[in-house]
Amino acid sequence: MGTNKLEIPVGFIWRYYPFRMPDQSQAAGQIVLSGTIHILLQFDVCEEIRLDRLRDLLSAPTLQQPALKHPAPGYVRYKRPPVVEPTEPLVLEGGERLEGEIKYYDYGVVSVLLHLTFSDSWETLIALASRWAWEIDFASHASDIVRRRLHLAASALVKPYTDWLSEDYLIVHIHHITGSLDAPDLIARYGSQIAQVVRGDTLALSSHERQEVLQSTISYYPTDLAVIGWNAAFLYDTPAGAEAAIQLLEYANSQLLEFRHYDDLLTKVLDTVYDSFEQRTGIFSGFRRAGSANRLHTVLLEVMELTEHADNAIKFLSDMFAAxxxxxxxxxVGVPDYKDLVQQKIDTAEDLYRFMVDQFNQSRAFFLEFTVVVILIIELIYLFRGKGF
Incomplete structure (x- = not known):
């Protein structure tokens, strides 16, 4: 983690809170939060990354298994742990200096995790979370970093993509709050502020929206709390306790990225097949669709293999809380929704493949029957002319 503190000038607060300036006389009694703010950027860069080859090219270590919440024998295990290396610092226009690391997953996803230590008030945290979530183009900065690193590791990439899909996610990890609150007290006293951080909104949310956000909470001990949203998460835990949660959030977002890729790929393949049905008609169209059927089946096998690869990249062995x-x-973040979309398109593609194979078989049977009839007609002609065999 980085060691630099975030210093926000008064003008920053005025810019994001024009309706209320902090009372300087109350500064001494202000609630102070300490922790780290992470911005997660992920890119789908290729079909597969050969991690052994990549490790040799970059001289980078393999990610260690995440720490557990409890001393049980179960743990979270990566089937093929990603390769990880520190990345160059990123300095924002406001002067914040973000340290970070970059991870390479074997199923073709590259993840950049940037972080900044934080010690300030709820108001400053809310303003900063909103600014990071909606105003700063972190993806552009991170993609430049990734492209420079991948240029050195091109030989480790299998079928690299020209255009990259990307995902971003904000993780606010607070390890200390003035008063050392437990999770229930934290929700009771600061649930409104937590909901604003997770939604990235500088205005107070309605009670219904606040309740919607706070429904997605989970705790193992009374002293820890995770509130998960679709584009941001709030963690209240020790640095060691938050490590596994951050890695699981990173993995969930990488899965979302992969299923988005498969969804796009299957959409394009199905569109091509539908176009072939419109363009090819006639008795022998089944023969002409044989090539399309073979290509469709090849793509189906690749998608199912890669989907299983990404889906089984991490295992939960007896650690039910991590699961x-x-x-x-x-x-x-929407992984089950995209997974269902991909499965529906796989089912559609399989139905189309069977239909195309049936058409090919019908065309082949018709051709064989037609050939037999032609041969019989020719033999009859020769027979009536007195030239039988």
Whole structure:
């Protein structure tokens, strides 16, 4: 983690809170939050990354297994742990200096995690979360970093993509709040502020919206709390305790990115197949669709293999809390929805493939029957002319 403190001038607060300036006389009694703010940027860069080859090219270590919330024998295990290396600092226009790291997953996703230590008030945190979530183009900065690194590791990439899909996610990790509150007290006293951080909104939310945000909470001990949203998460935990949660949020977002890619790929393939149905008609059209059927089947096999690869990249062995945290995070960012879309398109593609194969078989049977009839007609002609065999 970075060690630099965030210093926000009074003008910053005025710009994002023109309706209320902080009372300087109350500064001594102000609630102070300490922690780290993370911005997660992920890019789908290729079909597969050969991690062994990449490790040799970059001299980068493999990610260690995340720490657990409890001393149980179960743990979270990566099937192929990603390769990780520190990345160059990013300095924003406001002067904030973000340290970070970059991770390479074997299923073709590259993840950049930038972070900044924080110690200030709820008001400043809310303003900063909103600014980072909606106003700063982190993806542009991170993609430049990734392209420079991948230029050195091109030989480790399998079928690299020209255009990259991307995902971004904000993680606010607070490890200390004035008063050392437990999770229930934190929700009771500061639930409104937590909801604003998760939504990235500088204005207070309605009670209904606040309740909607705070429904997506999970805790293991009374002293820790995770509130998961679709584009941001709030973690209240020790640095060691938050490590596994951050990695699971990162993994859930990488899965979302992969399923988005498969959804786009299958949409294009199905559009091509539908176009072939419109363009090719006639008795022997089944023969002409044989090539399309073979290509469709090849893509189906690749998608199902890659989907299984991404879906099984991490295993939860007896750690039910980690599994529940992952399922909550995946549900909030939309992994099950995209997974269902991909599965529906796989089912549609399989139906189309069977239909095209049936058409090919019918065309082949018709051709064989037609050939037999032609041969019989020719033999009859020769027979009536007195030239039978």
């Amino acid at each position: 529940r945290l992952y399922r909550l995070a995946a549900a909030k």
